[in-house]
Amino acid sequence: MHKRRVVITGMGAVSPIGKCVPEMWKSVQEGKCGIDKITLFDASTSSVQIAAEIKDFKPEEHGIDPKEARRMARFTQFLLAAANEAIADARLSREDLGQETTGIVTGNGLGGMDVMDSSFSKFEESGKKRVSPLAMPMLIPNEGAANVSIQLGIQGCAWTICTACASGTDAIGNALDLIRSGRLDICLAGGSESAITEFSIKSFAAMHALTANFNDCPQKASRPFDKDRSGFVMGEGGGILVLESLEHALARKAKIYGELAGYGASADAFHITSPRDGGEICAKAVKNALKDAETLPTEVDYYNAHGTSTHLNDSIETQMLKVAFGEHAYKMKISSTKGMTGHCVGAAGAIEAIISVLAMNNSYFPPTINLDNPDVDCDLDYVPKIGVEGNINCVASASLGFGGHNGAVIIKKFKE
Numbered sequence: 315m316h317k318r319r320v321v322i323t324g325m326g327a328v329s330p331i332g333k334c335v336p337e338m339w340k341s342v343q344e345g346k347c348g349i350d351k352i353t354l355f356d357a358s359t360s361s362v363q364i365a366a367e368i369k370d371f372k373p374e375e376h377g378i379d380p381k382e383a384r385r386m387a388r389f390t391q392f393l394l395a396a397a398n399e400a401i402a403d404a405r406l407s408r409e410d411l412g413q414e415t416t417g418i419v420t421g422n423g424l425g426g427m428d429v430m431d432s433s434f435s436k437f438e439e440s441g442k443k444r445v446s447p448l449a450m451p452m453l454i455p456n457e458g459a460a461n462v463s464i465q466l467g468i469q470g471c472a473w474t475i476c477t478a479c480a481s482g483t484d485a486i487g488n489a490l491d492l493i494r495s496g497r498l499d500i501c502l503a504g505g506s507e508s509a510i511t512e513f514s515i516k517s518f519a520a521m522h523a524l525t526a527n528f529n530d531c532p533q534k535a536s537r538p539f540d541k542d543r544s545g546f547v548m549g550e551g552g553g554i555l556v557l558e559s560l561e562h563a564l565a566r567k568a569k570i571y572g573e574l575a576g577y578g579a580s581a582d583a584f585h586i587t588s589p590r591d592g593g594e595i596c597a598k599a600v601k602n603a604l605k606d607a608e609t610l611p612t613e614v615d616y617y618n619a620h621g622t623s624t625h626l627n628d629s630i631e632t633q634m635l636k637v638a639f640g641e642h643a644y645k646m647k648i649s650s651t652k653g654m655t656g657h658c659v660g661a662a663g664a665i666e667a668i669i670s671v672l673a674m675n676n677s678y679f680p681p682t683i684n685l686d687n688p689d690v691d692c693d694l695d696y697v698p699k700i701g702v703e704g705n706i707n708c709v710a711s712a713s714l715g716f717g718g719h720n721g722a723v724i725i726k727k728f729k730e
Contacts, residue, residue, distance in 0.1 A: 321574065400554040406556065422506060505553060538621035
């Protein structure tokens with residue numbers, strides 16, 4: 315069956331290392347770390363006192379009306395900010411966005427945790443008598459895509475994918491399928507998250523998922539594939555890619571960043587938080603993406619790793635790469651940009667897909683910062699500490715979520 319080709323014509327991002335795509339990319343090239351002491355709440359009673367926050371975020375600077383922003387959770391504000399940048403980058407008009415063949419698919423793992431924290435605090439303070447009528451509409455995960463749809467007039471569809479840390483990647487994959495099928499011509503795809511709240515941080519800390527060993531040196535805390543890694547660092551942000559059928563993009567003379575060539579998914583069917591040992595099942599997501607893209611493993615020049623800086627993820631992801639790519643796993647460049655951004659959960663896959671596109675277009679392999687002492691179980695080329703230049707024609711990016719959700723995308727340089 316003939317598959318419509320899908321290209322990337324716009325990108326927008328709000329991240330701990332940059333509140334727009336150019337700023338974020340500059341930080342990636344400089345190896346800048348966005349992790350610091352938590353300021354969004356008083357973390358003095360928490361075992362974990364660091365996170366990758368987006369500092370000084372002002373919605374009005376991103377085209378969001380302050381009055382409307384007050385009715386949005388922080389994750390929704392990030393998503394709308396990224397969407398506004400992406401549609402401006404793609405030069406989409408209000409008329410383009412209002413077509414029935416334009417939609418939005420985004421990923422979110424946790425919803426409005428800031429709204430949940432504040433609402434429950436007020437609920438307790440009032441003697442469990444008062445609840446804000448805006449609490450539920452603001453905190454449920456679908457409200458990100460819903461608000462973007464409302465603000466931009468997108469009527470084709472407004473979907474939310476909730477597969478934990480794989481949400482952003484799975485949203486991109488589902489958007490790809492919608493365009494290929496002919497249901498949409500344009501789709502905004504990506505993810506957002508904002509979970510740096512007292513309840514969220516203490517919950518993740520209680521399950522020993524976050525590192526508590528670097529409160530005095532935050533910028534060293536996220537260290538994917540390093541033997542001294544001890545857990546991930548919570549990040550936040552939003553990322554949107556404008557996906558478009560090739561025919562539609564060419565007809566309107568859009569600039570093209572690359573071709574979204576393939577998507578694959580799998581489920582570990584194993585454990586609610588731990589990945590399945592051996593990497594065979596998560597490798598199926600990458601293999602399925604390669605098959606979908608009609609791409610050989612040896613054609614992939616760069617792999618943007620999930621690379622969370624947890625003991626289990628990094629070693630099992632290394633096993634997965636060897637299963638998925640065979641001997642080529644030892645030859646291609648691999649890096650985790652979470653050393654800089656922290657783990658942005660539902661936004662991670664989208665932000666990392668954008669970084670992967672920029673890496674390809676700028677012939678630059680981003681570094682895995684803080685990789686000072688590689689783990690013996692992590693023996694591939696992770697571009698330690700400093701990025702390197704080199705030709706990139708094809709990239710892969712994967713996300714591995716709690717519950718065993720695995721998603722992967724393949725992106726190629728565009729050729730007519």
